[in-house]
Amino acid sequence: MEVGRVATLAALALANLPVRPFRVRETIRLIGFIGVDSLPIVLLSGLFTGAVFTVESYEAFRLFGAQGLVGGTVGVALTRELAPTLTGLLVAGRAGSALAAELGSMRVTEQIDALHAMAVDPVNYLVKPRVIAATLSVPLLTALFDAVGIAGSYAVAHWELHLSDPEFWIRLRAWVDWADIEAGLIKGTAFGFVIGVVACSRGYHTEGGARGVGLATTQAVVISSVTLLVLNYFIALALAEST
Amino acid sequence: MIDVVTGFAAAIRFEGVTKAFGSHVVLRNLDLLVPRGAITFLIGRSGTGKSVTLKHIMGLMRPDSGRIFVGDDEITAMRERELRATRNRFGMVFQHAALFDSMDVFDNVAFPLREHSRDSEAKVRSRVLDLLASVGLKGAERRAVSELSGGMRKRVGLARALVREPEFLLYDEPTTGLDPVLAAAMDQLILETQRRKPALTSLIISHDMSAVFRIADKVAMLRDGAVVVEGTPQQIRESSDPLVVQFVSGSLLGPIDASQG
Known part of the structure; x- marks a missing residue:
C-alpha cells in the first residue's frame, strides 16, 4: 500500500510539472531550505569522510608499498558511492524529516483540506515544488561533497601522511574521470527525487494527530534511507552494464 | 425546488x-x-x-x-x-480555522485571491484590509497565526472564506x-x-x-x-x-x- 501511495504521488507530481502555476518562487525557497541550509552538515561530513577514508586506505596500501594509490581510490569511492549515498542519507535525515513533519501537521490541522476547499490542488501547491527542490538540491550537494571530500583527503595526505603532491594527484586524475562524477550525480538526482516523494507522501497521508505526525516523520526518514540504499545498487548495476 | x-x-x-x-x-x-x-x-x-x-x-x-x-x-x-x-x-470556515501557519494574517486572507485572480496587489490589499476590518481585526494583518486566540483565528478564517465573494x-x-x-x-x-x-x-x-x-x-x-x-x-x-x-x-x-x- 505504501509503495502504491508513493508511486501515485510521484506520478501526480510529475504530471503536474507542466501545469500552471509553476511555483518558481516557492521552489527557490525550498532549494534554500533543502539545499543551502544542508550545506554545513554536508560540507563537514564530506571533509571528514574524505579524511578518514584516506587514513584507513593509506594504512592498507602501505602494507605493500602502494601509498600512491590512495588519491585515486579515495577519488573513485567518493564520487561514485560515498558522496551521493551519504549526501542522500544526510538530506533524508535533515530535510526529508522536516518536509514530512510540515505536510503532516498541515494534514492534521486541516490545512490540506482547506487547500482543496479553496480549489487549490495540494499536489501542485505543496508536493511539486518540494519534489523539484529535493531533486535539484541533492546532486548539487553531491558535487560539493565530492569537492570537499577530495580536499579533506588531500589535506590529510599532505600534512598528516606526508604524501607528495604528485603521488596523490596523478592517480586521482588518472582514475577519476567524468563518468565517475556523472554516476554520482545521476545517483544524487535519483536520491533527491526519492527523498522528496517519500517525505511528501508520508506527510500528505498522515493520520491521527501529533502521534501521526511523529510517525510520518520517522517513516519518511527510514523509508527514504532504505529505498535510497537499495536503489543505489540497481543504479550502479545499470551504469555498469551501460559502460 | x-x-x-x-x-x-x-x-x-x-x-x-x-x-x-x-x-x-x-x-x-x-x-x-x-x-x-x-x-x-x-x-x-x-x-x-x-x-x-x-x-x-x-x-x-x-x-x-x-x-x-x-x-x-x-x-x-x-x-x-x-x-x-x-x-x-464556496467559502468554508473550518472548525479550527485551518489557517496556514507559515503565513501571517494578511497573506492567509489574500491567499485565495492570489491563487485565483489576476488582481493587482493594491486591489488585493484593499480587499483584504476591508474584510479584516469587517470581522473586527483591523490592524492585525501582520500578526503571525500562532499569536492569535481561538476567536481571532475563526474570524480570520471567515475573512478568508469571504474574500472571493x-x-x-x-x-x-x-x-x-x-x-x-x-x-x-x-x-x-x-x-x-x-x-x-x-x-x-x-x-x-x-x-x-x-x-x-x-x-x-x-x-x-x-x-x-x-x-x-x-x-x-x-x-x-x-x-x-x-x-x-x-x-x-x-x-x-x-x-x-x-x-x-
Whole structure:
C-alpha cells in the first residue's frame, strides 16, 4: 500500500510539472531550505569522510608499498558511492524529516483540506515544488561533497601522511574521470527525487494527530534511507552494464 | 425546488445519499434541502455525519449512492476538474480555522485571491484590509497565526472564506471552543455577513443550540446519518418530539443514549 501511495504521488507530481502555476518562487525557497541550509552538515561530513577514508586506505596500501594509490581510490569511492549515498542519507535525515513533519501537521490541522476547499490542488501547491527542490538540491550537494571530500583527503595526505603532491594527484586524475562524477550525480538526482516523494507522501497521508505526525516523520526518514540504499545498487548495476 | 420550511428556492440538495466507511454507515439515505439566501443549521450529536455531509457538498468525498445538487448542477456526476471549478463558488470556515501557519494574517486572507485572480496587489490589499476590518481585526494583518486566540483565528478564517465573494458559505462548528461572549460575537458576525449579502447561502454545522435560536432561518437535525427533524428555530423550540426535546435541553434522560458515541 505504501509503495502504491508513493508511486501515485510521484506520478501526480510529475504530471503536474507542466501545469500552471509553476511555483518558481516557492521552489527557490525550498532549494534554500533543502539545499543551502544542508550545506554545513554536508560540507563537514564530506571533509571528514574524505579524511578518514584516506587514513584507513593509506594504512592498507602501505602494507605493500602502494601509498600512491590512495588519491585515486579515495577519488573513485567518493564520487561514485560515498558522496551521493551519504549526501542522500544526510538530506533524508535533515530535510526529508522536516518536509514530512510540515505536510503532516498541515494534514492534521486541516490545512490540506482547506487547500482543496479553496480549489487549490495540494499536489501542485505543496508536493511539486518540494519534489523539484529535493531533486535539484541533492546532486548539487553531491558535487560539493565530492569537492570537499577530495580536499579533506588531500589535506590529510599532505600534512598528516606526508604524501607528495604528485603521488596523490596523478592517480586521482588518472582514475577519476567524468563518468565517475556523472554516476554520482545521476545517483544524487535519483536520491533527491526519492527523498522528496517519500517525505511528501508520508506527510500528505498522515493520520491521527501529533502521534501521526511523529510517525510520518520517522517513516519518511527510514523509508527514504532504505529505498535510497537499495536503489543505489540497481543504479550502479545499470551504469555498469551501460559502460 | 422550493424549501417548505423557509419558502426559499433550494441551493443545495441531497437526494438519498448513502456513505459508508467499511461496515460503518455514516449517511443513510440522506435527503436534505438547503435554501438559498438563508442561514441553515445542521445539528446533531458528534458522529452523526455532519462533517461528512459538509465534505460531500465540497466534493471532497463522494457518496456510495444518491445524488447531490449545487444549484442546478449535479456535483456527484462531476469529474475532479469540474468539481474544482464548483469549489470556487464556496467559502468554508473550518472548525479550527485551518489557517496556514507559515503565513501571517494578511497573506492567509489574500491567499485565495492570489491563487485565483489576476488582481493587482493594491486591489488585493484593499480587499483584504476591508474584510479584516469587517470581522473586527483591523490592524492585525501582520500578526503571525500562532499569536492569535481561538476567536481571532475563526474570524480570520471567515475573512478568508469571504474574500472571493462566494455564493455558498459553509461553517464547521464556528463557535466550538469559544467562550459564550465570543460565541455570541461570532453569531453576530455570521448574521451580519448574511445581511450584507442577502443572496448568500449559509450552512452551519453546530451543536450550539443558543446559536440556532439566535440566527438560524432553518434547522435540520441529523441522527444516524439521516434528517430526523427539520423546521424553523421556533418549530424546534416548540417541538414535542422527545429526541428534539432531549437534544435542545441537553438532558441525559430521553431516547438519546449518552454512552453511545
